[in-house]
Amino acid sequence: MGKILIANDHGAVELKQRILKHLEGRGFTVENLGVDTEDSVDYPDLAEKACLQYLKGNYDFGILCCGTGIGISISANKVKGIRCALPQDTFAAEMTKKHNNVNFIAFGGRIEYKEPVEKMLDAFIDSPFEGGRHQTRIDKMMALEEK
Numbered sequence: 001m002g003k004i005l006i007a008n009d010h011g012a013v014e015l016k017q018r019i020l021k022h023l024e025g026r027g028f029t030v031e032n033l034g035v036d037t038e039d040s041v042d043y044p045d046l047a048e049k050a051c052l053q054y055l056k057g058n059y060d061f062g063i064l065c066c067g068t069g070i071g072i073s074i075s076a077n078k079v080k081g082i083r084c085a086l087p088q089d090t091f092a093a094e095m096t097k098k099h100n101n102v103n104f105i106a107f108g109g110r111i112e113y114k115e116p117v118e119k120m121l122d123a124f125i126d127s128p129f130e131g132g133r134h135q136t137r138i139d140k141m142m143a144l145e146e147k
């Protein structure tokens, strides 16, 4: 069973706690780098902390949460080597593993999703990367970091 890391700002404390409970219930070890109070913090700082820790290795993937999931996912995608998805539903969560093989997935604590975030996460975790032409596209995507 792999290791996962999670970070969040003050806009997603409750969501982060739900995710932790769910993943620990599934037997994962989750490293919590986020905040646990609603005191205001800056989401780029949390994204940076989580991404740099992830890049040290030995993690399956990372999870980032802010109020919308938008600011923290944009921030993460500025870090070289990080591909962070912000899925809107279970289908997108599944496809972002199958086709994009992202190393980070983001959610919004203030978003009313039509499906539970736990279900979206399970779809992501339990789907395999399909490789082949999708790897070619990911290679092209990551090469954009050099332009």
Ligand code: RB5
Residues within 6 Å of the ligand: 009, 010, 011, 012, 043, 066, 067, 068, 069, 070, 071, 072
């Ligand atoms: C914080 O108020 C909020 O801006 C942040 O959590 C996030 O939604 C930004 O994208």
